[in-house]
Amino acid sequence: MSELDAAEVREIAEALRSLDGALLPILHAINDRFGYVDEAAVPIIADVLNLSRAEVHGVLTFYHDFRREPAKRHIVRLCRAEACQSLGADRLAEELDAALGTGTDATVETVYCLGNCALSPAALVDGKLYGRVTTDSVLALVRR
Amino acid sequence: MTIRCVYIPADAAALSVGAGDVARAVEAEVAAGRADVSIVRTGSRGLFWLEPLLEIETPEGRLGFGPVTAEDVTGILAAGADHPLCVGLVEEIPWLKSQQRVTFARCGVIDPLSLSDYEAHGGLKGLRRALDMAPDDIVAAVTASGLRGRGGAGFPTGIKWRTVAGATADRKYVVCNADEGDSGTFADRMLMEGDPFLLIEGMVIAGLAVGATKGFVYVRSEYPHAFRKLRKAIGIAQAAGMLGRNILGSGRRFDLEARLGAGAYICGEETSLLESLEGKRGQVRPKPPLPALHGLFGRPTVVNNVLSLAAVPTILAEGAEYYRDLGVGRSRGTMPIQLAGNVRRGGLIERAFGLTLREIVEDYGGGTRTGRPVRAVQVGGPLGAYWPTSLFDTPFDYEAFASRGGMIGHGGVVVFDDSVDLLRQARFAFAFCAFESCGKCTPCRIGSTRGVETMDRIARGDRVADNLALVRDLCEVLRDGSLCALGGLTHVPVLSALDHFPEDFDRQPAVAAE
Ligand SMILES: Cc1cc2nc3c(=O)[nH]c(=O)nc-3n(C[C@H](O)[C@H](O)[C@H](O)COP(=O)(O)O)c2cc1C
Ligand code: SF4
Ligand code: FES
Numbered sequence: 001m002s003e004l005d006a007a008e009v010r011e012i013a014e015a016l017r018s019l020d021g022a023l024l025p026i027l028h029a030i031n032d033r034f035g036y037v038d039e040a041a042v043p044i045i046a047d048v049l050n051l052s053r054a055e056v057h058g059v060l061t062f063y064h065d066f067r068r069e070p071a072k073r074h075i076v077r078l079c080r081a082e083a084c085q086s087l088g089a090d091r092l093a094e095e096l097d098a099a100l101g102t103g104t105d106a107t108v109e110t111v112y113c114l115g116n117c118a119l120s121p122a123a124l125v126d127g128k129l130y131g132r133v134t135t136d137s138v139l140a141l142v143r144r
Numbered sequence: 145m146t147i148r149c150v151y152i153p154a155d156a157a158a159l160s161v162g163a164g165d166v167a168r169a170v171e172a173e174v175a176a177g178r179a180d181v182s183i184v185r186t187g188s189r190g191l192f193w194l195e196p197l198l199e200i201e202t203p204e205g206r207l208g209f210g211p212v213t214a215e216d217v218t219g220i221l222a223a224g225a226d227h228p229l230c231v232g233l234v235e236e237i238p239w240l241k242s243q244q245r246v247t248f249a250r251c252g253v254i255d256p257l258s259l260s261d262y263e264a265h266g267g268l269k270g271l272r273r274a275l276d277m278a279p280d281d282i283v284a285a286v287t288a289s290g291l292r293g294r295g296g297a298g299f300p301t302g303i304k305w306r307t308v309a310g311a312t313a314d315r316k317y318v319v320c321n322a323d324e325g326d327s328g329t330f331a332d333r334m335l336m337e338g339d340p341f342l343l344i345e346g347m348v349i350a351g352l353a354v355g356a357t358k359g360f361v362y363v364r365s366e367y368p369h370a371f372r373k374l375r376k377a378i379g380i381a382q383a384a385g386m387l388g389r390n391i392l393g394s395g396r397r398f399d400l401e402a403r404l405g406a407g408a409y410i411c412g413e414e415t416s417l418l419e420s421l422e423g424k425r426g427q428v429r430p431k432p433p434l435p436a437l438h439g440l441f442g443r444p445t446v447v448n449n450v451l452s453l454a455a456v457p458t459i460l461a462e463g464a465e466y467y468r469d470l471g472v473g474r475s476r477g478t479m480p481i482q483l484a485g486n487v488r489r490g491g492l493i494e495r496a497f498g499l500t501l502r503e504i505v506e507d508y509g510g511g512t513r514t515g516r517p518v519r520a521v522q523v524g525g526p527l528g529a530y531w532p533t534s535l536f537d538t539p540f541d542y543e544a545f546a547s548r549g550g551m552i553g554h555g556g557v558v559v560f561d562d563s564v565d566l567l568r569q570a571r572f573a574f575a576f577c578a579f580e581s582c583g584k585c586t587p588c589r590i591g592s593t594r595g596v597e598t599m600d601r602i603a604r605g606d607r608v609a610d611n612l613a614l615v616r617d618l619c620e621v622l623r624d625g626s627l628c629a630l631g632g633l634t635h636v637p638v639l640s641a642l643d644h645f646p647e648d649f650d651r652q653p654a655v656a657a658e
Binding site: 020021022023024025027028049055058059062063064065066077081082083084085086087111112113114115116117118119120122124127129130131132 | 156161195326327366423484485486492522526561569
């Protein structure tokens with residue numbers, strides 16, 4: 001993490017520190033700003049909130065949302081919960097993995113339920129929700 | 145026909161199948177001078193099988209069209225009722241007309257961010273009444289309504305409120321559980337997007353009843369759209385004096401903040417949710433102490449689901465009897481049932497408790513989307529039972545479901561056709577528990593992983609009878625040795641699959657099949 005980024009992390013943390021239970025909002029803000037939470041952000045946040053590094057690290061790693069490495073350009077969060085399973089989400093995941101493989105600028109991640117279960121299978125592609133998706137419709141979105 | 149208003153949902157699910165493109169197409173017609181209409185973006189009525197649903201205001205009522213694509217718009221605006229996608233007056237569609245919309249009466253009807261629309265459709269009536277009542281009387285009304293928590297456990301809301309009201313502390317909190325992690329559920333999301341002021345009103349009333357001046361809504365991060373809507377609605381409510389230091393000029397105070405979860409199913413469990421709100425790992429706290437006495441930041445706290453809180457304004461506005469007179473047995477009022485998965489007509493069905501599973505799946509659902517026979521439905525989320533069609537006459541109420549080994553939970557009904565493999569579903573129940581375990585109890589954290597491995601052995605036909613016995617044993621250990629219902633109820637989907645669909649577990653050794 002560059003010095004500039006470190007300064008920005010501190011700025012974000014300080015802007016939110018007065019919230020009750022500020023750690024989650026701070027981690028979200030950093031994750032949103034940089035696409036992930038760099039390891040080097042941990043001591044800075046710990047310092048601002050007067051917590052131990054272990055506490056910050058413990059929270060950072062508990063939640064599925066916080067990314068520890070830079071994200072790829074496109075993120076497909078495919079629902080693999082039961083309603084989506086009932087219409088072939090598992091097969092869809094296999095097909096997308098095969099089509100996108102490594103080397104592409106898109107990752108496929110698993111989520112459990114996006115609240116679009118009446119229009120399964122569902123996926124969040126770059127933060128936008130899609131219903132009744134197919135392998136082709138998802139590929140079209142990430143290959144635009 | 146004079147066209148005045150066109151209604152198009154801005155609900156995340158409707159947008160997910162193209163409602164945004166439809167709205168832009170109508171705007172383009174207006175810009176080009178080919179139509180003279182105003183557009184209102186609503187929530188969804190929950191007829192997801194018809195989304196995107198476009199409605200045109202007529203003197204007779206709102207005329208519906210669906211599912212609409214952007215290409216259909218020009219034709220619809222020109223032809224009106226003669227267009228092939230016309231489904232008639234929306235309120236007359238049997239799927240909707242047969243429902244009893246109480247909590248969802250306004251959802252999909254009004255502009256969710258217009259407080260004047262909200263009020264014109266009966267909003268704020270409950271809050272005004274509550275402001276004139278003694279806190280004890282508010283609690284008494286909620287108790288008398290028979291309302292039970294809609295988040296899963298079905299605990300009487302009035303009793304919970306009485307505990308918090310009776311506690312003394314320097315501060316108290318109202319926390320809304322909008323984590324809605326169960327597969328097959330979307331009612332909380334719909335309500336936050338389609339009628340957010342109703343939830344806000346319910347929370348303010350809860351605050352008045354128990355003496356809390358601060359509330360939090362904990363929204364799961366998988367719902368970015370609902371979170372933004374709710375934040376906007378809170379800002380509007382603040383500016384209009386529905387929230388803040390002088391609620392509707394009464395001199396009473398209630399502040400509200402929306403917070404985002406971070407992707408952890410266990411944070412729907414109320415004590416984990418409180419830990420998470422406090423900025424910690426979302427690990428379950430042992431009870432006692434109850435959150436009602438020792439909750440957020442150690443203060444007495446009401447934790448209620450979105451739908452429980454959203455039922456409260458009606459109870460106060462229309463009276464406890466009005467609500468209590470709906471329903472059966474000890475399940476009073478209405479339940480927003482969410483019909484999802486492999487089903488032809490999925491969506492939100494709000495009905496008084498008591499209709500049967502068959503009515504839900506066959507009459508409303510119209511069978512599977514794939515057109516194959518229905519084989520199983522899972523009710524109540526990932527910890528709910530898999531039901532065979534032979535139990536479809538079970539009425540939808542807390543006790544009837546519990547007596548047959550299942551639960552209604554948050555009201556999600558997920559349909560599967562005959563291609564479903566119940567062994568695979570039972571394996572998933574263990575895998576989900578392993579993935580989402582908060583890590584506190586060994587049976588839940590490790591037993592779930594052993595469950596997955598054992599299922600894999602059964603799938604390979606490896607000592608099937610022995611391994612099935614082991615699964616039952618594991619289920620018992622999880623049930624008896626877990627602190628919360630994630631580990632404690634994982635046996636429900638597993639054993640219901642095994643007991644009702646034993647043929648799926650009767651695997652032959654792979655080598656013998658060659
Ligand atoms: C693993 C687990 C997940 C839960 N998830 C939710 C949830 O997503 N939403 C919810 O309202 N309640 C959930 N609950 C139930 C809550 O712990 C709690 O009972 C509920 O929020 C109380 O509100 P109510 O009385 O209004 O239902 C969950 C419970 C467990 C054990
Ligand atoms: S049962 Fe599982 S999720 Fe619940 S407290 Fe124990 S380890 Fe955590
Ligand atoms: S189960 Fe996939 S969106 Fe709900």
